Amino acid sequence: xxxxxxxxxxxxxxxxxxxxxxxxxxxxETRQTVLNVGSISTADGSALVKLGETMVICGVKAELTIPSxxxxxxxxxxxxxxxxxxxxxxxxxxxxxxxxxxITKFLxxxxxxxxxxxxxxLCVMKDKLVWVLYCDLICLNYDGNALDASVLALIxxxxxxxxxxxxxxxxxxxxxxxxxxxxxxxxxxxxCATTFTVFDGSHIIADPTLKExxxxxxxxxVVTDEHDNLIYVQRQxxxxxxxxxxxxxxxxAVEHGSEMRKLYLAVAS
Amino acid sequence: MDLNSSLPLGNLQCEQKVLKNTDGSAMYTAGExxxxxxxxxxxxCKESKQDVKQAVVEVNFRPKIGIPGVAEKxxxxxxxxxxxxxxxxxxxxxxxxxxxxxxxxxxGSLLSxxxxxxxxxxxxxxxxxxxxxxxxxxxxxxxxxxDNEMKDDSKKFVISPSTKDEEESVAIATFVFDSAQxxxxxxxxxxxxxxxxxxxxxxxxxxxxxxxxRFFRDSVSRKVSTDIR
Numbered sequence: 066x067x068x069x070x071x072x073x074x075x076x077x078x079x080x081x082x083x084x085x086x087x088x089x090x091x092x093x094e095t096r097q098t099v100l101n102v103g104s105i106s107t108a109d110g111s112a113l114v115k116l117g118e119t120m121v122i123c124g125v126k127a128e129l130t131i132p133s134x135x136x137x138x139x140x141x142x143x144x145x146x147x148x149x150x151x152x153x154x155x156x157x158x159x160x161x162x163x164x165x166x167x168i169t170k171f172l173x174x175x176x177x178x179x180x181x182x183x184x185x186x187l188c189v190m191k192d193k194l195v196w197v198l199y200c201d202l203i204c205l206n207y208d209g210n211a212l213d214a215s216v217l218a219l220i221x222x223x224x225x226x227x228x229x230x231x232x233x234x235x236x237x238x239x240x241x242x243x244x245x246x247x248x249x250x251x252x253x254x255x256x257c258a259t260t261f262t263v264f265d266g267s268h269i270i271a272d273p274t275l276k277e278x279x280x281x282x283x284x285x286x287v288v289t290d291e292h293d294n295l296i297y298v299q300r301q302x303x304x305x306x307x308x309x310x311x312x313x314x315x316x317x318a319v320e321h322g323s324e325m326r327k328l329y330l331a332v333a334s
Numbered sequence: 335m336d337l338n339s340s341l342p343l344g345n346l347q348c349e350q351k352v353l354k355n356t357d358g359s360a361m362y363t364a365g366e367x368x369x370x371x372x373x374x375x376x377x378x379c380k381e382s383k384q385d386v387k388q389a390v391v392e393v394n395f396r397p398k399i400g401i402p403g404v405a406e407k408x409x410x411x412x413x414x415x416x417x418x419x420x421x422x423x424x425x426x427x428x429x430x431x432x433x434x435x436x437x438x439x440x441x442g443s444l445l446s447x448x449x450x451x452x453x454x455x456x457x458x459x460x461x462x463x464x465x466x467x468x469x470x471x472x473x474x475x476x477x478x479x480x481d482n483e484m485k486d487d488s489k490k491f492v493i494s495p496s497t498k499d500e501e502e503s504v505a506i507a508t509f510v511f512d513s514a515q516x517x518x519x520x521x522x523x524x525x526x527x528x529x530x531x532x533x534x535x536x537x538x539x540x541x542x543x544x545x546x547x548r549f550f551r552d553s554v555s556r557k558v559s560t561d562i563r
Contacts (some may be wrong), residue, residue: 170408178505178524273500283419295532296524298507302415305465305517308536315529 110226140187375431377441
C-alpha cells in the first residue's frame with residue numbers, strides 16, 4: 066500500500082495485470098452506493114448519496130417567484146454544486162472551483178435535456194406566479210466521481226420534493242400558501258450517470274476513486290434513462306479511442322443504470 | 335469556395351494570422367457562427383501552476399457580451415481537455431499554452447466551431463500536435479406522426495445545425511475526431527436518443543469531419559502560398 070502512494074502508476078499497473086484494482090474491485094465494477102432521502106426536514110426535498118467514500122447531499126428549496134417574460138408559463142429549476150475545502154485538499158476556499166462549476170453546468174444541461182421535470186408543472190398562475198426550485202448540492206467528502214453521486218442525489222431529491230398547495234385570492238390577487246396540504250411533485254424518468262476513465266490509454270475503469278482520477282486521463286460519462294436511451298454522453302479528453310470501447314462503456318452504463326433505478330424505486334416506496 | 339456547395343456544412347471560412355501579437359490566431363466561420371481564437375505558447379508559467387513533466391493548457395472562453403459564466407466554464411473545460419490530449423505537452427515542461435476563444439457571432443453549432451477554430455489557431459502557431467482535432471455537431475430532429483413527408487421513423491439528422499434547428503431538435507451531439515485516424519477524441523451528446531441513433535450521429539459526423547479536414551488543408555495551403563508571395 067505504501068508503494069501505491071510513492072509509485073502510483075507503476076503499482077497500479079501490477080494490479081491491472083491481474084485484472085483487479087487496489088480496492089478489490091474489478092475494472093468495470095462500481096462502488097457500493099447508499100441512497101437516503103428526506104434526511105433534511107427543513108428542505109422541501111432532500112437526498113444523501115454515498116458512493117464509496119464520496120458523499121454528496123442535495124437539498125431542494127421551493128420558492129414562489131414571478132416568471133420571466135420569455136417563459137411566462139414555466140417554472141425554474143436551479144442546480145448548484147458546491148465543493149468546499151471541507152471535502153478534499155484538492156479544493157481551496159473561495160469562489161466555486163472549476164470542477165464544481167462544470168458539474169453545475171452538467172446538471173443544468175441534464176435537467177433541460179431530459180424530462181424528469183416538466184417546468185410547466187411548476188406554474189401556479191401564468192405570467193404571475195411560478196415555483197422556483199433551488200437545488201443545492203454539497204460535496205461532503207470527495208473520493209472521486211462526484212458527478213455520478215451528484216446526479217443520483219439531484220434526481221432522488223427532486224423525486225422527494227413536496228410543495229405546499231397555493232391558492233390565489235380572486236379579489237386581491239394575492240397568493241395564499243397552505244402549508245398543511247403538501248403534494249408530491251410529479252417527476253418523469255430516472256436518469257442515472259456512470260463515469261469511466263482510461264488508464265494508460267488501454268484500460269477502461271468504471272467509477273474511479275480520487276487516486277485513480279489523478280493517474281488516469283480523459284473521462285467518459287454516460288447518462289441513461291429507464292428505456293435504456295442515452296440522455297447525455299460526455300467524453301472529455303484522453304487519447305483517441307476506437308468506437309468498440311465506447312460501446313462497451315455504453316453497455317455497462319445501461320446495466321449500472323438499471324441497478325441504480327432499483328435504488329430510486331426503493332426509496333420512493 | 336467551390337468545395338462548400340456540395341456539402342451540407344454551410345459556408346466555411348477560415349483566416350489564419352489575423353492577430354499580430356499572438357503566436358497563432360484564426361478566425362473561423364461555419365455557417366453564421368463566427369469565432370476568433372488567439373494562442374500563446376509555449377510561454378512562461380506561474381510557478382504554482384507549473385507541471386515538471388509537461389506543459390499546462392489554459393483556455394479562456396469569452397462570450398459575445400457580458401462576463402463569462404458557468405456555461406463558458408463548461409466550454410473552457412471541454413476545449414482544454416481536447417488541447418491537452420492533442421498537444422505534445424511533454425516537449426515543453428514547466429511552460430503554459432494559453433488559448434483565448436472569443437465568440438463573435440453565435441448562430442448554432444458554437445462548440446464545434448470553437449474547437450475547429452482552436453485547431454486552426456494551434457496549427458498557425460506551429461505547436462507540435464499529435465493530430466488536429468476536428469469537430470462536427472449533429473442534431474437529431476423527430477417530426478410529429480402526422481407529417482407524411484418523412485418515412486424513416488420521421489427522423490432527421492441535421493449536420494451543423496443553426497440555432498433554429500437546435501431549438502427544434504430533441505438531441506444534439508458534438509463529436510471531436512483526430513485528423514489522422516478519425517477516431518473520436520471527445521464527445522458531447524445531450525438529449526434522449528437510442529444507441530442506434532447515437533451511432534448514426536457518429537457515422538454522419540465522421541463523414542462530415544473528413545470534408546472539414548480537407549477544408550483545413552485547403553485553407554492552410556492557401557495561407558502558405560500567400561506567405562511565399
